[in-house]
Amino acid sequence: MTFLFSNSKSPNISNVRYQITQETCGYMRFNLWGKIAATYTPYSVANDAAIKSNNEIEVANRLPTKPLSALTTDFPNSGVVPANLISAYQYPQYITTYGLYINGVIYTSGCPTRYGEYAYCSEMRLTTYSVTKSMLNGVAMMRLGQLYGPTVYSQLIRDYVPQYTAGGDWSKVTFDNAVGLATGNYLSAASMSDEGSPEMSTFYSAEDYAPKINDAFIAFPSQVPPGTVYVYHSSDQFIANQAMNAYLQQQQGSSADIFNMARSDVYAPIHISQGFDTYRTDNSATGKVEGYTGLFVIQDDIAKISKLLNNDGGMIGSNQLLDPVRLQETLQRTGAPFGIPESTTGPPTVMYFNGFHADQVTYTCSFWVPNMAGSGGIIVALYPNGSTFYIVSDNNEWDWTHALSESNKLAPMCP
Numbered sequence: 001m002t003f004l005f006s007n008s009k010s011p012n013i014s015n016v017r018y019q020i021t022q023e024t025c026g027y028m029r030f031n032l033w034g035k036i037a038a039t040y041t042p043y044s045v046a047n048d049a050a051i052k053s054n055n056e057i058e059v060a061n062r063l064p065t066k067p068l069s070a071l072t073t074d075f076p077n078s079g080v081v082p083a084n085l086i087s088a089y090q091y092p093q094y095i096t097t098y099g100l101y102i103n104g105v106i107y108t109s110g111c112p113t114r115y116g117e118y119a120y121c122s123e124m125r126l127t128t129y130s131v132t133k134s135m136l137n138g139v140a141m142m143r144l145g146q147l148y149g150p151t152v153y154s155q156l157i158r159d160y161v162p163q164y165t166a167g168g169d170w171s172k173v174t175f176d177n178a179v180g181l182a183t184g185n186y187l188s189a190a191s192m193s194d195e196g197s198p199e200m201s202t203f204y205s206a207e208d209y210a211p212k213i214n215d216a217f218i219a220f221p222s223q224v225p226p227g228t229v230y231v232y233h234s235s236d237q238f239i240a241n242q243a244m245n246a247y248l249q250q251q252q253g254s255s256a257d258i259f260n261m262a263r264s265d266v267y268a269p270i271h272i273s274q275g276f277d278t279y280r281t282d283n284s285a286t287g288k289v290e291g292y293t294g295l296f297v298i299q300d301d302i303a304k305i306s307k308l309l310n311n312d313g314g315m316i317g318s319n320q321l322l323d324p325v326r327l328q329e330t331l332q333r334t335g336a337p338f339g340i341p342e343s344t345t346g347p348p349t350v351m352y353f354n355g356f357h358a359d360q361v362t363y364t365c366s367f368w369v370p371n372m373a374g375s376g377g378i379i380v381a382l383y384p385n386g387s388t389f390y391i392v393s394d395n396n397e398w399d400w401t402h403a404l405s406e407s408n409k410l411a412p413m414c415p
Contacts, residue, residue, distance in 0.1 A: 005040045013040035022113040024096055024127050026376035026394040031114065054274055061271035062300045063307075065106045065122065068099065071410070078409045082107075085389065085406055088399035094377070097121065098391035100403065101303040102410060108299060125275055125296050126392050129374030132295040133237050135305055136278065137179050138330060138355030140244055140262045142314065145323030148251060153326070160246035161239060163213045169222035175247075177226040178240035179355050182340045185220040186231040189344065194220065195232045203235045209281040209288045213242065230340040230352050234292035237355070241291025259289045269316045270304045273297065293375075299390070302380055306388035330354040331382065332368035361404065365414035373398055385411040 004014040020032040045051070066074070068082040085100065086092060099108035111121035118124060128135065144152045153176040157164055164170040168185030177183050187194050194200060199219035206212035216235035223229070245258040252261075259278050267276060279294025280287035297305075308314060309331070314322030329338040330353060337360070339353025349360040351368075358370040371381040377393035381400035387410065389403035404413070 003038060007042055012042075013038050019115075021115040022096055022111075022118070024129075024376055024378070024392055024394050026396050029094075029394060051274070058271050058274055062122070063101070063106050063303050064104065065108055065299075068107045068109055071100070071107050074103075074105070075410045080406050080409045082406070085403040086391070086399075088402050089393070089395070089397050091395050091397075094395035094397075095391060095393040096126065097124065097299060098389070098393075099299065099303075100387055100389050100407060101306055102385075102387035102407065106299060106303045122300065123298060125298060126302075127374075127378075128295045128297060128372075129293050129376060129378055130234070131372040131374040131378055131380060132278070132291065132293050133179075133234075133355040134372035134380075135295055135297075136259065136262060136289070137237055137241055137244070137291050139266060139305075139309075139322065140241075140258050141175065141179055141354055142322035142326045142330070143262060143266055144244060144247065145326045146314075146320060150323065150326070152247065155243070155247060157239060157243050160243040160250075161213070163217055164239075165217075166214050167218035168220050170217070173226045175240060175243055176354075178236050178243065180227075180230075180339055180353055181232055181236055182227050182230050182352075183233070183236050184224045184226040184228065185222050185236075186229075186233065187220055189223075189229055189231050191343075192232055195234065200233075200235065203238075207281060207283050212238070212281055227340070229344065230342050237292035238290055241289055245289065257289070258291075266308075266321050267305070269319070269321065270308055272304065273301050276301060302390045303388065306380060306382055306390070310382040310388055311386050326354065330356050331370050332358045333384070337368065361401075361413075363408070363414050367413055369400070369404065371400060383407050383413065385413050387411065 001016050001018045003016040006012050015035045016038045017035045023029055071080050071082050086098060089095060093114055097109055097111045099106055111118035111124050155175050157170050157173045157178055173183045187197060203215040206215050216239050241258060248256045248258055248261055263276060275296060277296055279290045313324055314320060314327045328334050332338060337348060337351045339351040341348035342350040342352050351358045356370045357373055358368045360366060360368055367384045369381055369383060371379060373379055377395055377397045379398050379400050380388060380390045382388055383404060385407060387407045389400050
C-alpha cells in the first residue's frame with residue numbers, strides 16, 4: 001500500500017493505492033489492485049525512541065547482501081551457474097525470493113513479483129509455515145537442554161499438559177517424541193494423510209486454546225508405542241510447545257513464555273529483526289504460542305538463524321546458547337542418524353529429528369542435509385560445507401538438490 005499523509009493539511013491523507021502481485025499461499029493466489037479512501041488519526045507512539053534505536057541497531061548488524069550474479073565474480077573459475085539454483089522449479093513466477101548464504105554473505109535473487117521487482121526486498125516479511133517447527137520448537141528444545149540439561153528431552157507430556165487424557169495414549173510420550181512427530185497416536189501412517197484429514201482441519205480452525213488443545217488430543221487414537229513410527233502432525237508440535245512452555249514456567253515462573261524465551265535468549269543476541277513474531281491462540285497477543293506455524297521473518301533472519309545453527313555451533317562468541325550435543329544430533333553430524341525414518345519402506349535415508357528433516361546424500365562421500373520445510377514451497381537447507389540455501393515459493397516445489405550441486409562448486413561437501 002502507498003499513500004501520502006500530513007499533520008497539517010486537510011484532508012490529512014490521500015487515497016490509499018494497494019496492490020497484491022505475489023504471495024506465499026499455495027492454495028490462494030490472485031492479483032488485486034485499486035485505491036480506497038482512508039482516514040488518518042495522528043497519535044504519540046509509546047517508546048518511539050527505543051523503537052528507532054533498536055531498528056538502527058538491527059539494520060547496522062545485518063549480514064552483507066549481494067545479488068546472486070555476484071557468485072560468478074566472488075568465486076571465479078568455480079563454474080557456478082546461479083540460475084541452476086532453481087533449475088528444477090517449473091514455474092519460477094511463483095517464487096517470492098531465494099538465495100544462498102555462504103562465507104558471511106547473502107547472495108539473493110531479490111524479490112521478483114508477477115509485475116516487477118519488489119522495491120524493499122530486505123524488509124519483506126515472509127511467513128514460514130512449518131519451518132516454525134524447526135526455528136521455534138526445535139530451537140527452543142535445544143535452549144531448554146542447554147539451560148536445564150538433557151533430561152528435559154525425556155520429560156513426559158502428561159506431566160505438563162493436563163488435557164492429555166482427551167484422546168490417544170500419552171502416558172509415555174516424551175517431549176522428544178512429540179517434537180520428533182513419533183507419538184504413536186495417529187489415524188494413518190501414510191505420508192501426510194493425517195495432516196490433510198478433516199480431524200486436522202478441525203484442529204487448525206480452532207482459534208481459542210481450550211478447543212484447540214482438546215482437538216489436538218482427541219482426533220488421533222493410539223496405534224504403536226511412542227518413538228517408533230513417524231507421522232506428520234502439526235497438532236503434536238502444538239502439544240509439544242504447550243508442554244515446553246509449562247516446563248519453562250515451572251523453572252522460571254508463571255510469566256515465562258517459550259517464544260519470548262527463544263527470542264530473548266537465542267535470537268536477540270544475533271540481532272533478529274524487530275518484526276520477528278509468531279501466531280498465538282485466542283487471536284490475542286497473550287494467547288498460547290502455536291509452535292507448528294506462524295513465525296514471520298525477513299531474509300536476514302533466515303541467514304542469521306542458519307548461521308547460528310550451521311556455522312557457529314549454537315554459540316555467540318564464547319556464549320553457548322544451544323545444547324551443543326543436541327545441535328550436532330539435529331544436524332546429523334555425529335555418525336549414526338538420529339530420529340525416526342520418514343518412510344517405513346526402504347533404507348532410512350530421510351530422517352526427522354527435533355523438528356528438522358534430514359536427507360542422506362552421496363557424492364564421493366556420504367553426508368546428511370538437515371532442512372526446514374514449510375507448506376507451499378519453503379525450504380531452508382543447511383549444507384555441510386557451511387552454506388545455506390533458502391527459498392520461499394507457493395507452487396508446492398521443495399527442491400534444494402540443484403542448489404546443493406552449485407554450492408558444492410564453491411566449497412566441496414566432501415573433504
